[in-house]
Amino acid sequence: MEENAKWVEDLGDGVHKVRTCVWSPPGDHPVGCGIIVTVKDNKVINVEGDPTHPITQGRLCPRCIAMDEALYHPDRILHPMKRDRADRGKDAWEQISWDEALDLIESKVRHFWEVAGPESILTFTGTGREITMYSAAYCHAIFGSPNYCMVLSGGSCYGPRCTIANFQLGAGYPELDYAAYFPDRYEDPRWELPQYILVWGKNPVYSNPDGFFGHALIDLMKMGSKLIVVDPQLTWIAAHAEYHLQLRPGTDAALAMAMCNVIIEEDLYDHEFVEKWVYGFDEFAACVAEWSPERAAEVCWVDADVLREAARAFATHSPSSALWGLSIDTETNGVQAGHTFLAICALTGYMDVPGGITLARPSSFTGKWRYETVNSVPDEVRAKRIKDQQGRYSCWDAAGPGPLPDVTLDWLEMDEPPTDFKMSYWFGTNPLACMSVQPMRWEKALDKLEFNVVQDVFMNPSIMRLCDLVLPLSMSVEHAGIVMPHFGRNTHFLGAMNKAVEPLDSKSDVEIMLELGRRLRPELWPWETPEQFFTDQLHTAYDWGFKELQDDVVFQQPFEYRKYETGALRADGKPGFDTPTGLIELKASVYSVFGEKPLPYFKEPELSPYSDAISDEVKEEFPLVLTTGGRHISMFHSEHRQIPSMRALNPWPLITIHPETAAAHGIAEGDWVAIENPLGRCIQKACIRPVVDPRVVHAQHAWWYPEQSGEAPNLFGLYKSNINSLIPHESVGVTGYGAPYKNIICKIYKVDSLDAFEA
């Protein structure tokens, strides 16, 4: 352990304490919660919250408190392992050394470069983990490939919202102002309390999305902030809200347009802000004028008066703030929903004001570097990036860092795709259990590749079925790193991940990246150590380096409000927003270039009770609206199913059903229930509660069973409860962004057991 470092306290007798910030693995987003780790003889013996951390102040969620169960779990992958391609699906792993593993990758990559070109190598990235800062660099600057892929239909996570924000605000991620930039937090005289907080399609107290510390919402409620919650489910925060708009899943754009209509028609908007800083007001106003609260009420299943009152409350209580969630991304109509959500915040003048919504430049530090690594890929290779052959999704192709996942599957499924795909490399993704829609199709498609490599901490169904080489990853407290909330897009602090224990035979994402980089493209990888790399990243903004950050553990970045007045939001330093018009664009300049409408509109989900795309017979057979993916605090996507105290908190996948609907179907609490639609079927356990509309059911996502047989065909029960089997492939928006993970149709019926599942 490092001598004389401020972040280590030696307690003698082989015991020391380390102050650090965490980022998964084990699973979480870059919230960078502060912990104090007690270590004895290189073993973590205690993890507790760091009361000096300015954001979390000692508070921790149960996943971190149970970190020892992940670190020392008997199923943890401890060494590199390989398996013959013929043995995919079999537990036939052979332990190998790191040298052998890296030699194998190097020789395969060089071979595939030679015979099929760098574009024959695909990388697949998951969500939220530390690797999201580095995976693009692996793809571009190590493998030299333009095919930086993921399996998530419509890229339906964060990317859509970031792209919308970039197009319409010219800024990074707009975030609730919870005084996170200020060392004195809520005591800072510059800060004001948001009077209302509009929480749209998000339950941040159970998910801490993208670096937002979710329970800050509770801090603000205690001080007097009131909530307006837009959610198809009555969540705890919805039950504690002043207004709950319990909309039909997938109708967010219609609801948002009606709210804008109320704000404009009743003259509740901020005239001064709109006049000075907003573009396209008149046309936008004419567009939303078609959406009376009564019309939206019919489409969205909400009460017109509640909609009206919520819009009034938000617009007339300055300052107020807003949070937008994953549900904006997980709908085909999501770009329009996000567009209109931002319009609500712009019309009311709450952008970048105290107690409103904080803004920042679109990218910084490693968040900027990672995507700029694409410049190391020669133009003729970049031209070979997977793209739609009919020329659709040009917006995605211009704005997205890699191919559209849906088109990636289309290409992989072709008998003779334009590229002779050879290899894939996965980071922090369990693609068949989580993220992919129509996972059985992805299973077949990825099985066509000659060589699949993964780096992870636990075995999972996707690895068991498809991978040939596994590299064991170290966990957060076993390596050095930097946590950047919001991935550099609105990063209130930089947190040091300080190494508390030496890993046994595992490495971090950054360590593997540097080793592979030096082997395959040494000219691009001058850094000997992760610490040198981090220091170079910090030097893009500061004259101090990683060692200083390690000592301080947390560095809150400077912040100023109303940056649109000072020029700090634009690359050229001029006042305004970094958009083509220099203003917040209610009529978006760029969409028409990509064949998308510049003003918002509502489009029914493809699979809905009112859809024109399906027959009346189908609507009759599958009468319920299915929404998915609501979070449980004990699990991060497909992780934590094998962590005993986390699994005990959520032992089975739950389908939430309204009591009337359950009674009508003869379903009792705890019954096994089949969920089925024309695309697929799975089984979950009934949770009967009046928190959903009787016409709506909610199903948990990303379930698999580490305790079951892992070998094919069972694959840890991969398909038994896999709700993504019911989600359509390529039901994405005109831009390519957004897919209906949370708004489809289904029927339900009671079955005897989980084993009633047959693929």
Added chain:
Amino acid sequence: MEKRAMLIDYGYCTGCHSCEVSCRKKNDLRLDEWGIKVNEVGPQKFSNGKWEWDFVPVPSSLCDLCEDRIAEGSKPLCELHCLAAVIRVVPVSEVSSCLESMDKDKVAVYLP
């Protein structure tokens, strides 16, 4: 040692279970044992149209209010980790003044 009580401002408890897991770790309890357990009341809609949904942590006889931690100047572990910051362990003599200053309508006081 001064007698202490646990105050829980349960109107803001979100049911995160951090108290349960913290206590289990500290006291090395089995998965079916609790030093503190989060109970749920609701969700239910009252006839006035308002929803009521509360999580109410209840300490068990296994809870010693982390007297060892308090003795060394630290917060009890459930209090430190509580995401909603609704748990406080205070001297019994201060309970009344705490309740006065809290000005809330949902507070539970325990002497486990």
